[in-house]
Amino acid sequence: MQVELVRDRIDTQAITDRLKVGEDGAVTVFDGIVRNNTRGRQTLYLDYTAHESMALREMGELADEAIARFGVRDVAMVHRLGRLEIGETSILIAVASAHRGVTFAACRWLIDTLKKQVPIWKQEFFVDGAVWAPGEPFPAELQVVSSHGTP
Amino acid sequence: MAACQNRYAYGMRLRVLFFGVLRDRFGQEEQLQQFPGHTVADLLRYYRAVAPELDQLWGTLAVAVNQQYAAASLQLQQDDEVALLPPVSGGAGCVRKHAG
Numbered sequence: 001m002q003v004e005l006v007r008d009r010i011d012t013q014a015i016t017d018r019l020k021v022g023e024d025g026a027v028t029v030f031d032g033i034v035r036n037n038t039r040g041r042q043t044l045y046l047d048y049t050a051h052e053s054m055a056l057r058e059m060g061e062l063a064d065e066a067i068a069r070f071g072v073r074d075v076a077m078v079h080r081l082g083r084l085e086i087g088e089t090s091i092l093i094a095v096a097s098a099h100r101g102v103t104f105a106a107c108r109w110l111i112d113t114l115k116k117q118v119p120i121w122k123q124e125f126f127v128d129g130a131v132w133a134p135g136e137p138f139p140a141e142l143q144v145v146s147s148h149g150t151p
Numbered sequence: 152m153a154a155c156q157n158r159y160a161y162g163m164r165l166r167v168l169f170f171g172v173l174r175d176r177f178g179q180e181e182q183l184q185q186f187p188g189h190t191v192a193d194l195l196r197y198y199r200a201v202a203p204e205l206d207q208l209w210g211t212l213a214v215a216v217n218q219q220y221a222a223a224s225l226q227l228q229q230d231d232e233v234a235l236l237p238p239v240s241g242g243a244g245c246v247r248k249h250a251g
Contacts, residue, residue: 032242032243033243035243048241049170049171049174050241051168051215051234051236054219054234079241079242087154090242091242091243111242112243114241115239115240115242117220117239118240118241119215119241120239120240120241121170121237121239121241121243122241123241132175132237132240133240134238134240135171135237135238135239136239136240137236137238138211138236138239142220143211143212144191144192144195144214144223148157
């Protein structure tokens, strides 16, 4: 299992090659890249920051859960932090197993869950300023206020 | 509620970390030497009073205590690391609620 936060370019091919073993019949790869616009506004570059120790622990737990829940053989999950240019990989998720059905399902679940609960934030830089991306609402059980009344 | 187990006469020492949009207002972190409250909810109430202008953001946060997501009722301990977390936006691509 490879779970990492990195500051340099993510080498998709190397990570995928390292993951594969002879028993595998399928590797599903999600290669998340920086798009050149956000809601129609031209993006110059992005900057990712994380609560790093917590993000690593959360990513490790998600990888463990994917293996247990979907029965896949192994998972690689690498997120890049810092400044990223258009077209560069921000997140790579690769899932290997004997059959493709579970690798597609596990890969989809991993990116969807990561985007909701792994503590990483994206700041978007435009020609005329920067904004923190609004983010998806936390799942109700993680949000502090909603279930306990307004503090 | 198991309140008041961790009462410190002069408040407790906490390391508070800020992320995302909260960094624009509070910086990366702050050491509270004598926090007078007891729970995660108390700490949120404290910062909300400092920056009420952040408005509805306060209702969307999660809090992690020592790198674990925590409930509002969690009792804080001396020297805890408490992170205030706005909705996360890692991964890639657009946020779904704004897409399409």
